[in-house]
Amino acid sequence: MVAKPFFFDTKAHMLICTDPRCAESGSSVLFQAVWQGLETEKLAYYKTGGNLRLSESGCLGACNFGPTVACYFKRNNHLEQAWFANMDYPKTMQLAKALQADLELPVLGRFDL
Numbered sequence: 001m002v003a004k005p006f007f008f009d010t011k012a013h014m015l016i017c018t019d020p021r022c023a024e025s026g027s028s029v030l031f032q033a034v035w036q037g038l039e040t041e042k043l044a045y046y047k048t049g050g051n052l053r054l055s056e057s058g059c060l061g062a063c064n065f066g067p068t069v070a071c072y073f074k075r076n077n078h079l080e081q082a083w084f085a086n087m088d089y090p091k092t093m094q095l096a097k098a099l100q101a102d103l104e105l106p107v108l109g110r111f112d113l
């Protein structure tokens with residue numbers, strides 16, 4: 001039998017752009033803060049009760065409106081997406097909590113609708 005990695009159940013994957021234009025707007029600091037926030041709030045996929053993943057990403061195409069955050073998530077067995085501009089720590093954590101709890105996502109900053 002071939003060994004394989006353990007799969008952590010994942011409700012959503014959040015991507016924070018840390019390319020230079022968003023980094024000028026504080027996205028690298030935002031990424032580190034959200035990483036800590038997911039751990040503290042036990043929302044991170046490897047923490048008890050948490051099912052969220054977080055990654056740095058390259059340009060998400062909204063450079064003049066950074067920090068930009070995209071997320072992919074499961075709802076009703078479908079893969080969905082949501083894209084946000086001008087994100088900060090409170091707004092990103094509000095998004096994370098909504099994703100974890102399967103609540104309606106915030107509309108502030110959302111630009112894919």
Ligand code: FES
Pocket residue numbers: 017018019020021022023058059060061062063064066068
């Ligand atoms: S640099 Fe972040 S969206 Fe382009």
